[in-house]
Amino acid sequence: MTHEESRARPLRRALTLAALLALTPLTACSAGSLGSSGGSSDGATEITWLTGSDETAQANARAVVDAFQAAHPDIKVTIEGRPAGTEGDNLIKTRLQTGSMNDVFDYNSGSLFQQIAPNRNLVPISDEPYVDSLDDTFKEQVTSDGAEYGVPYGTAFGGGVMYNRDVYSRLGLQVPTTWAQFVSNAEAIKAAGVAPVIQTYGETWTSQLFVLGDFHNVAAEKPNWAADYTANKAKYANDPVAIRGFEHLQEVHDKGLENASYASDELADGMRQLAAGEGAMYPILSNQILTLTTAAPEAAQSVGFFALPGDDAATNGLTAWYPNAVYIPKTTEGDELEASKELLSFIASPDGCDALSQASPPTGPYLVDGCELPSDVPQVTKDVQAYFDDEKQSPALEFLSPVKGPNLEQLTVEVGSGIRSAADAAAVYDQDVQKQAQQLGLDGW
Structure with missing residues (x-):
């Protein structure tokens, strides 16, 4: 899954150094070269910012830069775009290494x-005053050997269930806080002639939510599971807690709780069904709210969100995905370093959050003190914010461990389609993970 998908997917292929360095920069300002730009003819300090090249990434960066430069006319920022996915990942690592x-x-x-060697490659920002305003759970995601290195860029989001509030209200249902309640709700919805659980295996990545979104429940019972997993001391197949996500996926299929067209439906199809009340619950990432409101603008308030429940209502909470961060490499020096620190300070401020909100609707909470969501954000965003406000959230596994096999989405499609059992899929996935961990050179594998 990029920020939805790409950060959860392992590297699939490597580009040669020559090919990477030959990529043409995509700039949003007048020409930019790699590295520090130095001063301009009008005396302003010029710096460059490498971000995504897609339309949304460019619009977000442009909004931040416009607001920043209005407040700092002595600094000019050139935006450069990078490729998405593996190519962009390799480009970043190559530029840091060279x-x-x-x-x-x-x-x-x-x-x-952690894989970009922050101690060696990045400028620590621990002593900057704005670091105190960052959410503590986010700071853990950009800390290495006790030093912080980045500020949040965008909002957090959750892995859970979007649900049709009108269907829930009509049937007198309450948001479930245990798996037993979830299944009970699903059966009542099915009896009313509505598809209880929407699945969209036409886009295979969406099949992973029952497993990935369940990790808060795993961590609640076994706080050290992620560390043990990384050290090859914990497995899905032989752990009755970790395997539950696979088992829940199988149960939904075995009980006929999914939509009839689950095998071919894609994300947009699922969102249309949810908005129309043809389906009631859709396990998905909350940042996909934009797909929902594009398909059905009126669904912004009629669709809500809840965390995937586990066995214990007392520990019910959200599996959280954190935003990317903005970093400064150690090759940035002098006036450019000071200008870059000013940019990070602005991004980690209410003004920076407001600039991002104007560029695109937030899909979750900002992780900076003083940043408020606009009053007209979708209900899904409000519901995700509530889990953060109540401190009932914890990081998704991918923020705690680099181990993720490439074939999870194929296995979850098979489990959700009745092709493979949960136990078999978990065992195969453990084998898949081992290959990937060995490629990463992790200890204990």
Whole structure:
């Protein structure tokens, strides 16, 4: 899953150094070269920012830069775009390794952040005053050896269930806080002639939510599970807690609780069914709210969100995905370093959050003190915010461990389609994970 998908997917292929360095920069301002730009003819300090090249990424960065430059006319920021997915990931690592990185860049937080050797490659910001305003759970995602290195860029989001509030209200249902309640709700919805659980295996990544979104429940029972998993001391197949996500997926299929067209439906199809009340619950990432409101603008308030429940209502909470962060490489020096620190300070401020909100509707909470969501955000966003406000959330596994096999989405499709059992899929996935962990050179594998 990029920020939805890409940060959870392992690297699939490597580009050669020559090919990476030959990529043409996509700039949103007048020409930019790699690394520090130095001063301009009008005396302003110029810096470059490497971010995504897609339309949304460029619009978000442009909104931040416009607001920043209005407040800092002595600094000019050139935006450069990078490819998505594996190519962009390899480009960042290559530029860091060759000392040719831009003055600032945004990249993953969490376990993938550790893979870019922050102590060696990045400027620590622990002593900057704005670090105190960052959410503590986010700071854990950009900390290495006790030093913080990045500020959040965008909002957090959750892995759970979007649900049709009108269907729930009509049937007198309450948001479930245990798996037993979830199944009971689903059976009541089915009896009313509505598809209880929407699945969209036409886009295979969406099949993973019952497993990935259940990790808060795993961590609640076994706080050290992620560390043990990374050290090859914990497995899905032989752990009755960790395997539950696979088992829940199988149960939904075995009880006929999914939509009839689950095998071919894609994300947009699922959102249309949810908005129309043809389906009641859709396990998905909350940041996909934009797909929902594009398909059905009126659903912004008629669709809500809840965390995937486990066995214990007392520990019910959200599996959270954190935003990317903006970092400064150690190759940024002098006036460019000071200008880059000013940019990070602005991003980690209410003004920076407001600029992002104007560029695109927030899909979850900002993780900076003083940043408020606009009053007209979708109900899904409000519901995700509530889990953060109540401190009932914890990081998804991918923020705690770099271990994720490439075939999870194929296995979850098979389980959800009745092709493979939960136990068999978990065992195969453990084998899949071992290959990937060995490729990463992790200890204990």
